[in-house]
Amino acid sequence: MEILITGGAGFIGSHILAQLQGRRDMDVVVFDNLSSGSKEHVPAGMELVEGDVCDEAAVDALFADHHFDAVIHLAAQTMVPTSVEQPVLDCQINLEGVLHVLEACRIHGTGHILFSSSAAVYGDNLHIPLKETERLVPTSPYGITKMTTEHYLRVYHELYGMDATVFRFANVYGERQGEKGEGGVVSIFCKLLSQRQGITVFGDGNQTRDFVYAGDIAQAIIRALPLKGCHTMNVSTGQETSINDLIRSFEKAVGYTVPVQYTAPRTGDILRSVLSNETLKRDLGFVPAMDLEEGIRRTYDWYRSQWTK
Template identity: 85%
Template sequence: MEILITGGAGFIGSHVLAQLKEMPDMDVVVFDNLSSGSRNHVPDGMELIEGDICDEEAIDAVFSDHHFEAVVHLAAQTMVPVSVEQPVLDCQINLEGVLHVLEACRVHGVPHILFSSSAAVYGDNLNIPLVETERLAPTSPYGVTKMTTEHYLRVYHELYGMDATVFRFANVYGERQGEKGEGGVVSIFCKLLSHHQGLTVFGDGSQTRDFVYAGDISQAIIRALPLKGYHTMNVSTGQETSVNDLIHSFEKAVGHSVDVTYTAPRTGDILRSVLSNGALKENLDFVPAMDLEEGIRRTYEWYQGQWAQ
């Protein structure tokens, strides 16, 4: 099976590639501009094409040279603050770029596209655990582009018969996150603790998130490759974890207590967030299994290894 992974040299993509390299029946092509990814993430034997999804001609050339049976679209502008500060840039990458990929799939007859959406499409909704049928009310341009892409995928399925799978990721963490950028709270904490610095928490630490390991995200994506039709699934643990509980997991990983400074909450931060994973279990017979303490230990040890080099 020949598949294309856009953004495959990035954080989540690197975990997907690591699992795919153990599957000899998979012929994998990676398309990435390496702005936040690294060619070191692409295993030997996989083709890496350096290019940008905003370059329509480059996208078409890749599809013309291959016969993909599925496209996993991970290439994106992923930072909510960047989308707030530069909404036009966010739109160019996360909508115009997506449309270039979708059109290439349509024109070249690719039957299935799998898309990395986000919990950001739900906005600040306390009807938790959130299910896929909840009203979508994103509170950032980033969330708007993810929601809009979901609608494009639905329409492409209805108009052109393209199979489409939408994954709404919870708070993803794991090795290699934020190598060239800020990343999420886990990667920020990893970097600070690896440099023997204390942590800063906005608010009292009672705010919650649903932390899902990138390796579990990768398993969900790979399991969904044969899916037919149009599907929307949260990829989550379904477990609510406070920032204070997250810090306790870090203390176990580092082997000692850590210094924490609590400061004023940030305007617009969501207080509670957890996603239902019922649809994931129903469609793929899969639920993320990584224990948070083990996942944090693996992630922290990877960061320690990076700074020791």
């Protein structure tokens, strides 16, 4: 099977590549502009093509040079605050970019696209744990682009018979997140604590998230490669964790009481979020297994090792 991973040199991509390394049944090509990814994440034996999904000609040329059986589409603008501040940029990357990929899949006969969506599509919905059947009311431009892409995948499945799998990720964390950018809350805390600095919390810290380890995300995506049809599934632990509880996990990892400054909440942030993983369990026979304290310890140890190099 020949697989294309857009944005594959980035955070989640690096975990997928690590799990695919050495598999003789998988021929992997990575397409990445390296704005947030790194060449070092791409193992020997895997092809790295530098390019941008916003470059329609480059995407088409890539597909013309290969015969991909599936595309894992990870390339994206991933930050909610950036989408609020620069909605046009967010749209260009997250919608125009994915359309270039979808059109290349259609024209060149790629059978399956797997898409990294987000819990942001649900908006500030308190019917938790959130199931895939909930009404989608995103509260940020980022969430809107993810929701819209899901509709594009459904339509391409209906019009052209393309297999489409949508993964709505909970809050992903793990080693290598945010190396070249802000990253998520876990990576931000890791960077600050690795430098023995205090942390800032937007809001009172009682806002909740469903933190899922990137290695579990990678495993779910790989398991879904043989799927046929059109599927949408949350990838989550199903466990609601407050930011204050997250800080306590960090305190166990670092071995001291973390100094915390609380400030005003950010526009577009969701108060509570936890996702049901029943569809994931049913369709893939899989539930993320990484314990949060162990995952935080691994992630923090990796960041600390980078800081002390």
